[in-house]
Amino acid sequence: DSGVTQTPKHLITATGQRVTLRCSPRSGDLSVYWYQQSLDQGLQFLIQYYNGEERAKGNILERFSAQQFPDLHSELNLSSLELGDSALYFCASSVDIGTLNYGYTFGSGTRLTVV
Amino acid sequence: DAKTTQPNSMESNEEEPVHLPCNHSTISGTDYIHWYRQLPSQGPEYVIHGLTSNVNNRMASLAIAEDRKSSTLILHRATLRDAAVYYCILRDPNTGNQFYFGTGTSLTVIP
Numbered sequence: 442d443s444g445v446t447q448t449p450k451h452l453i454t455a456t457g458q459r460v461t462l463r464c465s466p467r468s469g470d471l472s473v474y475w476y477q478q479s480l481d482q483g484l485q486f487l488i489q490y491y492n493g494e495e496r497a498k499g500n501i502l503e504r505f506s507a508q509q510f511p512d513l514h515s516e517l518n519l520s521s522l523e524l525g526d527s528a529l530y531f532c533a534s535s536v537d538i539g540t541l542n543y544g545y546t547f548g549s550g551t552r553l554t555v556v
Numbered sequence: 557d558a559k560t561t562q563p564n565s566m567e568s569n570e571e572e573p574v575h576l577p578c579n580h581s582t583i584s585g586t587d588y589i590h591w592y593r594q595l596p597s598q599g600p601e602y603v604i605h606g607l608t609s610n611v612n613n614r615m616a617s618l619a620i621a622e623d624r625k626s627s628t629l630i631l632h633r634a635t636l637r638d639a640a641v642y643y644c645i646l647r648d649p650n651t652g653n654q655f656y657f658g659t660g661t662s663l664t665v666i667p
Contacts, residue, residue: 443599474654484600484643484657497654531599544590545655547599 444468445548447532453554459520462551466513466534472496473515474535474545475507479528490515522555529553560644565662568634576629576661578644583624586648590655591618591629593640600643600657603629639665 444467454460466473475487477500486499490509501507504522509515519526529552533545561579568574580589591603604611604618606627611618617630631638643660 443601445599476657483659486654486656489654499654533599544592544602544605545600547601549597550599 443546443548445532445534445546447530447548447551449551450549451552451554453556454522456522456524456555458522458555459518460522460553462517462519462530462532462553464515464517464532464534464548466515466532467546470534470536470546471513472535472537473509473513474533475501475515475517476531476533477528478531478550479525482528484531487517519553524555527553527555560646560658562642562644562658562661564659565664567664567666568631569666570636571633574631574634574638574663576631576642576644576663577626578628579626580644580646581625583646584648586650587646588649589618589620589624589627590645590647591616592643592645592655592657593638594643594660595637595640603642634663634665636665636667639663 446465448463471492474489477485487501488507489497493509504520507517529550531550533547535543535545537543588607590605592600594600604616606618619628641660641662643657645655
C-alpha cells in the first residue's frame, strides 16, 4: 500500500457518459498529480494541484477537469467519454509543490473502459 | 525537459546483476536523474535519484558518468519481482516541473 488511494479500481461506462475518479493523497502530501496511461501513449501528465490550487496543466482535454478539495483529496472528471479515453488513470502525490526534489508516490490506478 | 534514451527491452537471469543504461546527452547542470519502475498492473514507484555522485539505496545503485551524459541503474541481484518497466527521467527541481515519463526499458527476469 503506497498510501495513495484511488477509487474505483475499475470502471466500465458507455460513450457519451461522464465519470468521476477519486484520489486521496498520502498523509501530509499537498500536491496531487493526474496521469493517463494508454497502450499507445505511455504515461501522460494531465494536471497538478497544490493545496487546492491548480499548479500545472499537461495534455488534458477540455472534456476533462479536476479539482482538489480542502481535505486535499482530488477528483478527475471525464465527460462526453469516447472510446479513446479508455486507459489507466493514475494519481500521484508529493509533499511539495515540485521544487524540493521529492519523489512522487503513485496510487494503483483506475482502469476506465469506455464501450 | 531534456530527453532520455533507453533500450526498449532487456533480459536478465534471476540472481544476476542487471545494468540498465540511460543516455541523456542534453542534460543541464541542474537536472537531477530519477529512476522509477512500474510493475505490471501497478502505478510507478520511486527507485532512486542523483545529481552527480553515485548513489546507493536498498533497492538499487545509480552510477552517473563523469560528464553526466549517461547513467546506469544497477540491480545487484535480479529477482522475479524486479520484472518491470524502468523509466529514466530528468527533472530540474528549480522549475518545479512534473515528471515526464518516456517509454522506459521493459526488464524481463528469467528464472
